Ligand SMILES: CC(=O)N[C@H]1[C@@H](OP(=O)(O)OP(=O)(O)OC[C@H]2O[C@@H](n3ccc(=O)[nH]c3=O)[C@H](O)[C@@H]2O)O[C@H](CO)[C@@H](O)[C@@H]1O[C@H](C)C(=O)N[C@@H](C)C(=O)N[C@H](CCC(=O)O)C(=O)O
């Protein structure tokens with residue numbers, strides 16, 4: 001039998017009450033995953049305090065407990081009856097992040113992170129693609145899992161620290177030297193990535209989302225700002241998109257902790273300055289300047305926002321040590337990210353169907369506006385809003401589509417525990433003229449059917465997702481696949 005690797009609490013940066021020590025055999029954040037001798041982190045949750053589960057963790061053989069005063073109070077009787085080491089700290093999420101980093105003890109040498117409401121997955125993927133094209137062993141981590149030189153699925157955009165550091169250590173063990181990760185606002189607020197060492201961090205934009213979780217917009221901003229004023233050290237380099245309302249504020253946050261800032265945007269004075277975009281049916285030509293020197297590249301990407309994301313990715317690669325000329329040289333090789341303005345199918349009359357992950361008001365108006373210069377006719381949009389998520393964004397999503405599309409079809413997008421008809425009604429409040437078709441496959445079929453020559457369809461909201469979550473059940477569903485099926489059916493290619 002192989003010996004189980006153990007570490008002491010001290011080796012994990014933890015001090016137990018009364019100076020107790022313990023050899024830890026593993027870490028768990030969920031009592032159901034506790035194994036003999038493992039440390040159970042009983043965290044304050046949004047629904048319940050993890051302290052409630054200390055009793056179960058102890059029954060499963062937990063060797064130590066990490067919690068806060070509240071958790072220790074909840075489990076006072078069980079802890080008195082069980083002689084385990086108990087670490088009580090003010091911020092157990094931060095302590096867990098540190099402990100997970102020390103437990104797994106390895107990460108790719110060069111890491112960057114990106115935050116913002118929209119564009120994180122795109123920037124992380126583009127950064128990884130730049131590195132890969134430069135011959136480096138690189139991955140991106142986030143909504144679409146771990147992708148690149150080493151691959152693994154992930155359930156969260158920013159996984160909790162144990163899952164995150166396990167993935168980073170495995171990637172490093174498999175030779176990965178460079179990693180670009182997404183920092184979601186939930187991940188930042190819950191300090192999931194506080195144990196990661198970052199060379200650079202990026203900011204894309206801040207617009208409405210997740211106000212079900214964050215008390216208000218200021219708290220949402222503060223969560224994102226944590227990437228710069230808490231997670232990354234003062235020797236890290238910030239890469240900030242300056243065109244959005246919050247860019248200047250975020251640059252101020254980075255500078256206030258002594259970080260160098262690479263500014264990206266259209267205005268004069270930015271280090272990476274976009275000043276020309278020309279669109280056609282297969283992509284765009286991007287003219288930009290790096291510290292004043294003009295460059296031009298051809299991008300095989302649809303939508304002007306992709307150029308902004310590419311510039312942030314280029315800034316991150318440069319900040320993390322790559323030569324600017326090398327970085328700019330590989331930009332034409334970048335390919336679009338799955339489910340982000342992805343050309344899913346084309347009708348016989350030439351009308352394209354794009355699948356995109358826009359699920360916020362700003363992403364919808366950005367995606368629709370971005371399509372406009374590529375389309376001569378009408379833009380049809382099939383979309384919906386997710387259940388059990390920010391309800392305030394629904395009417396705004398409806399308005400964004402009413403303002404920027406010519407034909408709107410409101411459908412379902414992961415209603416989860418809610419009544420789908422209620423969600424559609426809230427979306428339709430913003431676009432009363434939209435047609436309502438609950439069944440997403442039928443909505444896509446109708447959208448495709450509406451396409452004449454020169455028109456285009458944007459199927460928004462699910463991007464790369466492969467399921468439709470109704471209640472607790474996930475039904476297989478893939479927008480790209482449904483778009484192809486609809487085109488084949490309507491153009492008579494089904495056998
Ligand atoms: C709202 C939220 O972020 N919740 C996360 C949070 O759970 P919580 O603290 O609210 O959990 P809780 O149910 O109150 O339980 C409290 C504690 O008891 C533990 N527990 C619970 C039950 C049990 O039997 N035993 C046990 O030990 C839980 O693991 C938890 O630590 O901490 C848990 C452990 O770290 C996470 O798994 C959980 O993510 C849930 C599943 C989730 O859906 N999160 C989403 C919203 C999320 O994080 N999304 C962002 C992306 C958003 C975006 O940008 O679009 C992401 O990064 O993926």
Ligand SMILES: Nc1ncnc2c1ncn2[C@@H]1O[C@H](COP(=O)(O)OP(=O)(O)OP(=O)(O)O)[C@@H](O)[C@H]1O
Pocket residue numbers: 116117118119120121122123143157182204205305306308309339340341356357358359362363364366367463
């Ligand atoms: N820079 C941008 N500005 C505005 N909208 C964008 C930008 N980049 C992408 N989008 C829109 O947002 C959608 C999601 O993009 P992406 O997956 O890269 O964002 P994300 O921040 O990772 O999202 P999530 O929070 O779900 O992880 C895209 O499909 C597009 O419609």
Ligand SMILES: N[C@H](CCC[C@H](N)C(=O)O)C(=O)O
Pocket residue numbers: 157359385386387389413414461462465
């Ligand atoms: N990470 C995002 C994804 C939303 C995607 C959309 N399809 C939805 O279900 O709302 C969230 O959980 O809010």
Ligand SMILES: [Mg+2]
Pocket residue numbers: 120121122142143144157182
């Ligand atoms: Mg993402």
